[in-house]
Amino acid sequence: MPQLQHLSAASDPERLAQALRDDGAAIVEDVLDAAALERLKSEIMPYVEATEPGRDDFTGRKTTRTGALVARSEACRDLVMDDLILGGANAFLKPFCERVQLHLTQLIRIQPGQVKQPLHRDRLAWGGFLQDSIEPQFNTIWAVTDFTQENGATQVVPCSNNWEAGREAKPDEIQYAEMKAGSVLVYSGSVIHSGGANEADHDRMGLNITYALGWLRQEENQYLSCPPHIAKDFDPALRDLLGYCMGSYALGYYTPPTGPGESPEVVPPEFLFSGKVTDWSDGDDLYESVSRRSSETV
Incomplete structure (x- = not known):
């Protein structure tokens, strides 16, 4: 049975991109240290704690999703521009576009009692109109807390990015992206995955930062989440990623x-x-x- 690859934070971006081409997902270990995690949490937690839970089974009735994080958090802006992750995104997506863009920033907090999210592929955000030969997304979930199977670690089906349409995952094909806080799950838009069930007594928090082909509509409208009067003070390279x-x-x-x-x-x-x-x-x-x-x- 295929297993999730675990890569070092010192890995080459091309190696990360190749892992996604082969398996659809990989874990990069120990990208952030404790100080960086605390800085991130100090900036975003007031917004997270004020966010209402989802209103349907897909978004999660005991799950909160907090966005606009480029505008709200300097630490998040640094993660968006991380050399390994952004380098991997460019290596993975550039065969299909001239430029890569930021698709989504969202802190996902799975609270105790949340059931498993339905398995899905993120590329279906575009309704299934894209050719299967085009890979539209390079996705990340940064572990802000430890990820365990008990507290809702992301479910991933390695190599499902290469499956024929309509094939469903069997229980023994599903793995859990268990990792320490500061590590990152990286996965393609074509791999089957979902949020896990939180059967623990504490929240599981992950920062979802996603990149997409520059000619597609973004899931999170960056021009409204991070309008020009805020973006004007950013590094031009970050503004470019936002879509400016x-x-x-x-x-x-x-x-x-x-x-x-x-x-x-x-x-x-x-x-x-x-x-x-x-x-x-x-x-x-x-x-x-x-x-x-x-x-x-x-």
Whole structure:
């Protein structure tokens, strides 16, 4: 029976990407130390404690899901930009896009008494319209508390990313992503998984940070969760991940809603922060990339 791979935090991003290609999921151990975890919790727990539980069986009637974490937490912003994780996301997704974008940030707290979430694939957020050959997501769950089978560790079905449509997981094919706080479960949009049942007397908390192809609609609307007046102070690379950049040569430009002749008619999103038309500087590279992909598929 396939087993979840366990990788070191010193692993190469390509090795992490390959683990997902092969098995659909892997655990990276000991990425965050105790001090980093405490910093993260100090920033997000007031929001977590104020979050109401889910209203249906899928989101979890004893589960809370707290979002907008890029806007709310500096520590979360650091995790989004983590070299290994972001490097792995780029290595895994770049065959299908010019740019990767942030898809979701969410602190998932599974409380005592929560039953197992239905098994599913996250790629179905797009309704099953994507071709199976296209992998749309690179997902992470950072263990903010220890993950055990008793307290609701994520259920994962290794290698189910390669299964034919309609095949259902048998009980002996399901594994639990048991890991210490500070470790990270990384999994693809095509692997079968779900939240586990919490039969313990304490909460299980995991930080779900997800990346997707830059030409897809994001699950969490980053432009509303982290609007320009907040994003303006971020590192440009983080703003790009949020979606404040061109997703491809002709995806994401806008026309400033100003009076006649008061601004350029068509500008990239970065113009919002710099006011410089020179933000088109990478347009040639994007055009060449799109042209190359087009010629390869003719």
